[in-house]
Amino acid sequence: MSMDFSESPAHSVFRESVREFCKRYVEPVWIDIDERGLIETDLIRKMAENGIYALTISEDLGGQGGTFTEAAIAGEELAYHAPALSLAVLFIIQSSWPYTFQLYGHEDAKHEVLPEVAKGRAAIGIASTEAHGGSDVADVRLHASRDGDSWVLRGEKSMVSLPGIIESLPWGGGWFTIARTGDPKLRHNAITDFLVLLKRRGTRDSTISYRPWTEIGRKGLDTSVITFDGTRVSDVFRIGEVNAGFRIAMEGFNLARSMIGAITVGCARWLLDTGRDWIKQREVFGRPIANYQSISFKFADLASELESARLLCYKAAWVADRYYVQKDGSVDLGDVALYGAMSKLKCAALAVEIGQNVMKWFGGAAYFKETPVLRAWLGALSYVLGAEGTENMLRLIIARRLIGREYV
Numbered sequence: 001m002s003m004d005f006s007e008s009p010a011h012s013v014f015r016e017s018v019r020e021f022c023k024r025y026v027e028p029v030w031i032d033i034d035e036r037g038l039i040e041t042d043l044i045r046k047m048a049e050n051g052i053y054a055l056t057i058s059e060d061l062g063g064q065g066g067t068f069t070e071a072a073i074a075g076e077e078l079a080y081h082a083p084a085l086s087l088a089v090l091f092i093i094q095s096s097w098p099y100t101f102q103l104y105g106h107e108d109a110k111h112e113v114l115p116e117v118a119k120g121r122a123a124i125g126i127a128s129t130e131a132h133g134g135s136d137v138a139d140v141r142l143h144a145s146r147d148g149d150s151w152v153l154r155g156e157k158s159m160v161s162l163p164g165i166i167e168s169l170p171w172g173g174g175w176f177t178i179a180r181t182g183d184p185k186l187r188h189n190a191i192t193d194f195l196v197l198l199k200r201r202g203t204r205d206s207t208i209s210y211r212p213w214t215e216i217g218r219k220g221l222d223t224s225v226i227t228f229d230g231t232r233v234s235d236v237f238r239i240g241e242v243n244a245g246f247r248i249a250m251e252g253f254n255l256a257r258s259m260i261g262a263i264t265v266g267c268a269r270w271l272l273d274t275g276r277d278w279i280k281q282r283e284v285f286g287r288p289i290a291n292y293q294s295i296s297f298k299f300a301d302l303a304s305e306l307e308s309a310r311l312l313c314y315k316a317a318w319v320a321d322r323y324y325v326q327k328d329g330s331v332d333l334g335d336v337a338l339y340g341a342m343s344k345l346k347c348a349a350l351a352v353e354i355g356q357n358v359m360k361w362f363g364g365a366a367y368f369k370e371t372p373v374l375r376a377w378l379g380a381l382s383y384v385l386g387a388e389g390t391e392n393m394l395r396l397i398i399a400r401r402l403i404g405r406e407y408v
């Protein structure tokens with residue numbers, strides 16, 4: 001058995017190139033983005049030009065053909081240099097949902113949309129959550145009915161990110177959309193996925209409307225209630241077989257979660273580094289507050305936790321690569337789900353915990369926006385509260401896999 005905890009030379013070079021990009025284009029603007037809202041199309045284009053937008057799209061579809069380990073590296077660095085997380089979240093959405101579409105979408109649809117995503121001219125989000133409860137994906141009610149060689153969608157999705165970003169991009173894009181295509185009593189066996197385009201080749205679909213939620217953090221992205229009022233989707237944009245959409249969508253969630261671990265680790269690293277710099281220079285009662293063991297011991301605990309979380313998030317990426325890239329049969333889909341869930345559960349909660357402690361070390365100053373720690377904490381909080389699965393849903397996945405479905 002060989003075990004090597006060092007980064008490969010190729011991965012180190014890649015990390016350094018992402019870091020350089022971030023120092024040049026991301027670090028100087030992240031607070032401005034978080035203040036003003038909506039990441040600018042120019043920055044998205046630059047990310048794409050530098051190979052760090054939709055990293056996992058295959059080369060024959062105009063992408064980088066990057067691995068999930070590379071995506072974890074890029075996500076960690078983006079999050080470290082823009083810890084309010086909107087850029088990193090956009091990055092992981094574009095590295096998971098377009099990839100899942102690439103796995104199961106129709107060739108014509110893939111060749112039309114994915115090269116545009118790879119160029120940073122389009123985005124694909126996920127439309128799963130509905131107002132009656134997002135955790136129970138098998139209970140989606142957005143209705144899709146067949147009409148000749150197309151489908152007609154009616155209903156609403158709630159808390160769906162990216163409509164404003166998609167509208168701002170020159171080509172457009174849409175969502176990997178989970179819809180009911182059969183008897184609701186059949187639950188996950190009567191669900192089909194579609195790529196529903198809000199904007200296609202620059203033209204807006206007028207049957208889709210949205211009402212924005214007001215985000216408290218990660219303000220570079222927008223989230224809305226989306227209404228589909230007789231939206232027509234060609235059968236070419238169906239993703240996978242009819243009524244097989246639940247399992248396919250779960251693959252997308254698994255991949256997103258494995259990368260959410262990495263971006264929340266990047267956010268946590270920034271928080272802890274910022275906290276360390278602060279406690280070394282902040283003098284109260286005549287000494288740097290790092291001299292007080294109540295603070296330095298807490299720092300030591302958090303640094304140890306962060307190291308273990310970081311190992312877990314790279315293990316999750318490694319497992320995803322084993323399944324999707326190496327395809328060597330050493331892991332199965334259940335492993336991808338397990339490690340993705342563990343990674344998101346552990347890393348997001350830790351980023352929030354580190355943020356809370358660092359804010360306390362800053363004292364009253366943490367309450368003001370001039371101290372950017374709160375922005376990072378709010379970014380990580382979105383993943384503890386719900387985005388891409390609540391903590392209890394992650395626990396459900398982990399417990400089912402490790403204890404057995406018949407018990408949980």
Ligand SMILES: Cc1cc2nc3c(=O)[nH]c(=O)nc-3n(C[C@H](O)[C@H](O)[C@H](O)COP(=O)(O)OP(=O)(O)OC[C@H]3O[C@@H](n4cnc5c(N)ncnc54)[C@H](O)[C@@H]3O)c2cc1C
Nearest residue numbers: 126127128129133134135159160161382386387388390392
């Ligand atoms: C910033 C942000 C961005 C988002 N972007 C998107 C997006 O782009 N697309 C999208 O589709 N969704 C998006 N969401 C929604 C997110 O996926 C949902 O919030 C999440 O799936 C939970 O659904 P819910 O909020 O309806 O909570 P509910 O499902 O109502 O759950 C409420 C609480 O009950 C708990 N619970 C539910 N069932 C059980 C059970 N069986 N056992 C134990 N506990 C249980 C949950 O864990 C949770 O704590 C976003 C959310 C946020 C915060």
